[in-house]
Amino acid sequence: MTRTLDPERDSAPRDERDVALGALSDSLGFLLRLAQVQVFDRFFEDLGQIGLRPGEFSVLWVLHLNPGVRQGLLAQRLRVKRAHMTKMIRDFEARGLVERRTPEHDRRAVELLLTPEGTAFVRDHAEAFFTHDIRRPSTLTEAERAQLFTLLQKYVGLGPREGR
Numbered sequence: 001m002t003r004t005l006d007p008e009r010d011s012a013p014r015d016e017r018d019v020a021l022g023a024l025s026d027s028l029g030f031l032l033r034l035a036q037v038q039v040f041d042r043f044f045e046d047l048g049q050i051g052l053r054p055g056e057f058s059v060l061w062v063l064h065l066n067p068g069v070r071q072g073l074l075a076q077r078l079r080v081k082r083a084h085m086t087k088m089i090r091d092f093e094a095r096g097l098v099e100r101r102t103p104e105h106d107r108r109a110v111e112l113l114l115t116p117e118g119t120a121f122v123r124d125h126a127e128a129f130f131t132h133d134i135r136r137p138s139t140l141t142e143a144e145r146a147q148l149f150t151l152l153q154k155y156v157g158l159g160p161r162e163g164r
Contacts (some may be wrong), residue, residue: 039133046132050125055080057122057129059088060114063098064122068111071100097121 013019024030043054062074075085089112092098097118101111114122138145153159 042136043132046136047125047128050128052125052129054129056088056092057125059085060092060097060118060122061126061129063112063114064119067113068101071110071112074112092118 021030040054043052058078059074059080062078063069066074071085071089072082074080075082078085080088089098089100093100095117096115099113099115101113103109103111134145140148
């Protein structure tokens, strides 16, 4: 049966803000997903023209901090599927940013290192990557933003400002 809208009682949503979300408004997963989409949209608006992608730069940053890390351990730490990590590393190799090394003591392991070009790429783009969001107007105060970071770090099991 098709429902007919009664203009006296009902009206179809005319704007995205008019679309009811109900209990989704209290769903952590849903809210995190909306936040991620918003952050990525802003990221690509600010940095898309320089070819920077958040996931890729994150991998390069961690390689910068952990030269020689094993590919499987890197994938595990960043929660990237092994197949995706393998493809990403192959792409980095093709771009001359990363090299793989097989250690003498364990011929089955694959260790990753930034090339000089990879190191330069990280150095040249780190400030833009880590500061693009704080240069934009925000709906959060600085104290609220700090609290959000602290709570998210706690939620995912990281220490405050880990690795900085």
